[in-house]
Amino acid sequence: MGILEVTNVNKRFGGLRALHDLNLSVDEGTVHAIIGPNGAGKSTMLNCFVGRLIPDSGSVMFNGASLLGLKPHEINQTGVARVFQTPEIFGDLSLLDNVVIPALAKHDGAFKLNAWQRVTSRLEIREEAEHILEVVGLIEQKATICSSLSRGDKRRLELAMCLIQHPKLLLLDEPTAGMSRADTNNTIDLLKKIGERGITKIIIEHDMHVVFSLATKISVLAQGTIIAQGPPEEIKGDPRVIEAYLGGELG
Amino acid sequence: MLKLGKNDLGVFGFVVAITLLAPFLMNPFPEGSALAQFNAGYPDLMQRFVIFGIFAIGFNILFGLTGYLSFGHAAFLGVGSYAAVWMFKLLTMNIIPAIILAVLISGLFALVIGYVSLRRSGIYFSILTLAFAQMSFSLAYSVLTPITNGETGLQITLNDPRVLDTVNTTGNLPVTGLFGLEMRDTATLEIAGWAFQFNVGFYVSALIMLAAFYLSIRVFRSPFGLMLRAIKTNQNRLNYTGLNSRPYTLAAFVISGMYAGLAGGLMASMDPLAGAERMQWTASGEVVLMTILGGAGTLLGPILGAGFIKYFENIFSKINDNVLHGWFNFMPDFMENVMVTIIHPFVGKGWHLTLGLLFMIIVIFLPGGLVDGGTRLWKRLLTRKQDNSSSVVATTPAK
Ligand SMILES: Nc1ncnc2c1ncn2[C@@H]1O[C@H](COP(=O)(O)OP(=O)(O)OP(=O)(O)O)[C@@H](O)[C@H]1O
Numbered sequence A: 001m002g003i004l005e006v007t008n009v010n011k012r013f014g015g016l017r018a019l020h021d022l023n024l025s026v027d028e029g030t031v032h033a034i035i036g037p038n039g040a041g042k043s044t045m046l047n048c049f050v051g052r053l054i055p056d057s058g059s060v061m062f063n064g065a066s067l068l069g070l071k072p073h074e075i076n077q078t079g080v081a082r083v084f085q086t087p088e089i090f091g092d093l094s095l096l097d098n099v100v101i102p103a104l105a106k107h108d109g110a111f112k113l114n115a116w117q118r119v120t121s122r123l124e125i126r127e128e129a130e131h132i133l134e135v136v137g138l139i140e141q142k143a144t145i146c147s148s149l150s151r152g153d154k155r156r157l158e159l160a161m162c163l164i165q166h167p168k169l170l171l172l173d174e175p176t177a178g179m180s181r182a183d184t185n186n187t188i189d190l191l192k193k194i195g196e197r198g199i200t201k202i203i204i205e206h207d208m209h210v211v212f213s214l215a216t217k218i219s220v221l222a223q224g225t226i227i228a229q230g231p232p233e234e235i236k237g238d239p240r241v242i243e244a245y246l247g248g249e250l251g
Numbered sequence B: 001m002l003k004l005g006k007n008d009l010g011v012f013g014f015v016v017a018i019t020l021l022a023p024f025l026m027n028p029f030p031e032g033s034a035l036a037q038f039n040a041g042y043p044d045l046m047q048r049f050v051i052f053g054i055f056a057i058g059f060n061i062l063f064g065l066t067g068y069l070s071f072g073h074a075a076f077l078g079v080g081s082y083a084a085v086w087m088f089k090l091l092t093m094n095i096i097p098a099i100i101l102a103v104l105i106s107g108l109f110a111l112v113i114g115y116v117s118l119r120r121s122g123i124y125f126s127i128l129t130l131a132f133a134q135m136s137f138s139l140a141y142s143v144l145t146p147i148t149n150g151e152t153g154l155q156i157t158l159n160d161p162r163v164l165d166t167v168n169t170t171g172n173l174p175v176t177g178l179f180g181l182e183m184r185d186t187a188t189l190e191i192a193g194w195a196f197q198f199n200v201g202f203y204v205s206a207l208i209m210l211a212a213f214y215l216s217i218r219v220f221r222s223p224f225g226l227m228l229r230a231i232k233t234n235q236n237r238l239n240y241t242g243l244n245s246r247p248y249t250l251a252a253f254v255i256s257g258m259y260a261g262l263a264g265g266l267m268a269s270m271d272p273l274a275g276a277e278r279m280q281w282t283a284s285g286e287v288v289l290m291t292i293l294g295g296a297g298t299l300l301g302p303i304l305g306a307g308f309i310k311y312f313e314n315i316f317s318k319i320n321d322n323v324l325h326g327w328f329n330f331m332p333d334f335m336e337n338v339m340v341t342i343i344h345p346f347v348g349k350g351w352h353l354t355l356g357l358l359f360m361i362i363v364i365f366l367p368g369g370l371v372d373g374g375t376r377l378w379k380r381l382l383t384r385k386q387d388n389s390s391s392v393v394a395t396t397p398a399k
């Protein structure tokens, strides 16, 4: 039994079958890459995991409990964090605040009217936030308002926001899209570094360099269903995959 | 000090100073001079400055931090006023029970309205709050007449029970007070041509406003305040971060409703009557204007905005044609008439026109409100100074 078990999930948008009897099993502690052409349904799949979309049928079990029917914040509280394809951050706030918020959320649970405690008085949280910003390499800009960050830095900030929560499962939707080669390599190193924390990761990626440097297992998604699955070496040579998605790219 | 950061302490100290010295600051022109028109240092108006200041400070906790624009906050102000007057009728003329009940009842009211309205956001939320407020307004005029006394408004009478007060044998209506101090008591200090007025009601309201302002600074700087800001910037992200935003928005809504109730209770404490017009949508709109004009989401903004609008309402509306003729009578008759005709639409009953134009100018050129304008000016001055002395400039704006 994997930490995440997805069985027969279907999702339609009008006449479009975005997910078609999708089955997926993710083992604890692995980096599971999902690849597939544009419009294959990769982001839709993640949306079904985090409660942004509700599947028409099927089941999504995390750690033995169903995620379906839970609200997004409840799903997060079970230990699932997500980096979005277009960064979702608190644009008007400083980097430090952006990281402090998820830390407080984790710390305080659902709601606390703690008007009498200043943010700065919560030293442990602040220290932890600064530490995480250091890990992702953004500590120098901690006071900057983050809407002015570059796209790559926003992604890294969002990653820091997820990491500070110590999630059990981290969902990454194209974490290096739009990044320069150097930035991409930085992110790969970063993801390898945090791999030591034993967080299970699902990573959606178009960049094969990233996929093959990180993944322990690869699933290929096409037209809403998994068409091939296995360790990286196997996927590289699978003719169905080459036909459906990779084309001559790996040649 | 006071558990405030350096900047916040500065802002708070500034507000304490201008509030406590208001009888002097608002009265810059000697009695009887041509400019005495522009003096605002009389009890009535100064009370209104601080009371509407409270209203706007509370509104800013909701609108400034979470971005939820309520168009019905006057309802809570009205409810607070009714509650306070009922206390004056039933219990005592002491303002403390009245104010406590005003805050509690408006808080309950806000809990109910907020619970329903916050199921929607954006324009739908605004419309829901507006609908609730208009409903309350209409009810106060019709079905609820036994409680609100309909169009006449709720007033105290000689026959009210007032169980805690000694029997009134004077035949005059009792006045509101605080352990022997009467709210309407005013001491006048005459220096040279000036007459400065120190009113009990003003100072009581002012102290309450300062406490309310202090509390709002603490809310702004607390983790709770940070969550409210997070809601304004990206509610989606907050949900995927494990927080349900609804309890936060509801808490902010109730807190700001209680501030409005406090303002309403104080209003009744200065003058013990309450009418439904206090709940009308124009009154709700006014607090929105105050907050935006001063600078939504800033600490000082709502206070400045409230002062600005109340000043215009009371001072500009008093300038009539006679006053204008007085100003321009040094000119030849023909010129005098031309000047009066030009200025006439902007003053007296036309003060709304002036206010509207100013509002447009501020929103277009200073989208962050008066505080933003002030901060920018301050920064420009600082950088100019820096060119000469190369001193270190604080990076955080003095909001
Ligand atoms: N909310 C939605 N409403 C309607 N159609 C949608 C919605 N979300 C996705 N789709 C459609 O579902 C299909 C799958 O979209 P999805 O975003 O999951 O693809 P993807 O694999 O993430 O692609 P990409 O690599 O471009 O990110 C697409 O055809 C898309 O247009």
Ligand SMILES: [Mg+2]
Binding pocket: A042, A043, A044, A085, A173
């Ligand atoms: Mg996608």
